[in-house]
Amino acid sequence: MSRPARSVARAALVAAISVLLPLLLAAAPASGSLSTEPRPIHAGQARPDVTLTAAPPVLFCTIRPGVQGCTSFGPDEPGALVAILYAEPWFHGARVHVFLATALAACTARTSDDEGGGDLAGPLLALLGHVGSVETFHRCDVQLHDAFLDAGGAVSGWIDEVSDVSGRVAAFTVS
Numbered sequence: 001m002s003r004p005a006r007s008v009a010r011a012a013l014v015a016a017i018s019v020l021l022p023l024l025l026a027a028a029p030a031s032g033s034l035s036t037e038p039r040p041i042h043a044g045q046a047r048p049d050v051t052l053t054a055a056p057p058v059l060f061c062t063i064r065p066g067v068q069g070c071t072s073f074g075p076d077e078p079g080a081l082v083a084i085l086y087a088e089p090w091f092h093g094a095r096v097h098v099f100l101a102t103a104l105a106a107c108t109a110r111t112s113d114d115e116g117g118g119d120l121a122g123p124l125l126a127l128l129g130h131v132g133s134v135e136t137f138h139r140c141d142v143q144l145h146d147a148f149l150d151a152g153g154a155v156s157g158w159i160d161e162v163s164d165v166s167g168r169v170a171a172f173t174v175s
């Protein structure tokens with residue numbers, strides 16, 4: 001290559017670099033984004049190694065003395081919380097909050113009276129055959145039935161609390 005031709009080539013190269021360099025700089029990643037340092041996880045980012053545990057679902061059943069079956073499945077019915085049926089042992093997992101609609105705000109102390117009960121059916125179907133533990137409140141006890149209330153079946157003794165239910169539960173009664 002002759003001297004003038006080399007000079008022209010060099011000038012062209014310098015011109016090309018002067019045009020391309022700002023473009024390359026603009027396209028470069030922002031400072032720090034290539035770092036291997038751990039960065040905070042923002043909402044909306046999912047990391048496969050992080051397991052998020054949702055709160056267990058809470059279902060509701062309101063019972064009334066002398067009435068067979070839940071009279072409401074809503075969370076805002078007035079009444080005393082008399083029992084919680086849990087899907088897992090040791091009072092964990094999905095649960096049914098059982099409210100007793102009564103002026104007494106508690107169960108009577110005796111267990112000879114019918115203070116209501118319900119089937120694990122309809123909105124409570126998720127717990128049919130999956131009751132793992134039970135606790136009671138306000139002087140109430142529960143009996144666990146292995147069939148729906150109108151079907152008869154075996155019935156447990158009166159339970160104040162049980163941390164590991166054995167057997168299938170399809171319904172409950174309260175007193």
Ligand SMILES: [Ca+2]
Pocket residue numbers: 107108109110111112113115174175
């Ligand atoms: Ca009672």
